[in-house]
Amino acid sequence: MKKIIGWLVVFAVVAVAAFYAFNSYIYNEKQGDAQDPKDATYVIEGQPVTLVHGRAETDAAPGSASKIITTYFGNEAVGDLNGDGTEDTAFLLSQSTGGSGTFYYIVVALKTDTVYQGTNAVLLGDRIAPQTTEIRDGMLIVNFAERKADEPMTARPSMGVSKYLKVTEGSLVEVAQ
Numbered sequence: 001m002k003k004i005i006g007w008l009v010v011f012a013v014v015a016v017a018a019f020y021a022f023n024s025y026i027y028n029e030k031q032g033d034a035q036d037p038k039d040a041t042y043v044i045e046g047q048p049v050t051l052v053h054g055r056a057e058t059d060a061a062p063g064s065a066s067k068i069i070t071t072y073f074g075n076e077a078v079g080d081l082n083g084d085g086t087e088d089t090a091f092l093l094s095q096s097t098g099g100s101g102t103f104y105y106i107v108v109a110l111k112t113d114t115v116y117q118g119t120n121a122v123l124l125g126d127r128i129a130p131q132t133t134e135i136r137d138g139m140l141i142v143n144f145a146e147r148k149a150d151e152p153m154t155a156r157p158s159m160g161v162s163k164y165l166k167v168t169e170g171s172l173v174e175v176a177q
Contacts, residue, residue, distance in 0.1 A: 037089040037109030038072050040118035044095065044105060049121075066098035073104065075142075079135030081167040086111040088167070090140050092130055093121060100153075101126040106133070106142050106165065108172050119172040122165060129157040140165040140172075 034040035038054035049056045054072030073092040081088045089109045094102050105121035124130075129145040141164055145157035164177040 033114070034109070034116040034118070035114075037091065037116050037118075040109050040116045042093065042105075042107045042118035043120040044070065044093070045121075045123075060098050068095065068097050070095045073130065075130050075133040077133040077135045077140065079138075081108055081135060081138060081140060082110055082170070083138065086113075089116070090133055090135060092124070092133065092142075104128050104130060104144070106140070106163070106172070108140065108167055110167065110170065117170075119167065119170065122163070122172050122174055124163065127153060127157070128161075131160075138166065139175075140167075 041050040056070040058068050060066035073094045076091045078087050093105045104124040107121045108119045109116040131143040134141050143162050
């Protein structure tokens with residue numbers, strides 16, 4: 001009889017511990033605590049987009065079969081962009097909205113003590129040719145090729161462009177260079 005009571009106590013302790021561990025996991029998931037930059041929420045064209053393993057898919061319009069697909073493109077750069085002493089991560093996202101275009105954005109995942117917080121996205125262009133992304137002295141520099149103003153969208157991007165950006169009060173902003 002004592003063995004049965006002992007096993008019941010052990011089972012109850014394990015069940016209570018599992019319950020609290022599972023609830024803690026669910027709570028953290030609902031809070032959107034991104035442990036990885038590819039799982040943070042970014043604001044693209046005024047709309048929050050939450051990546052899950054570097055991908056997000058939403059309806060283009062309510063009830064529409066068309067989807068807006070946002071994916072992690074890469075070109076990562078790591079460095080402190082908001083002056084807090086922790087290394088943040090900048091990278092490109094590509095977004096297809098159901099048409100023929102593929103739009104490229106630069107975003108930053110700001111690292112706090114334990115999680116990443118996404119910034120707004122800055123549009124680089126439609127069907128560009130990404131080159132490099134770097135962080136230098138708190139400045140984010142994105143290099144890519146785009147078409148000349150008089151070229152059709154079918155032309156291969158050939159004109160080199162560099163965009164310079166900074167994080168100001170948690171927002172990513174383009175600065176003149």
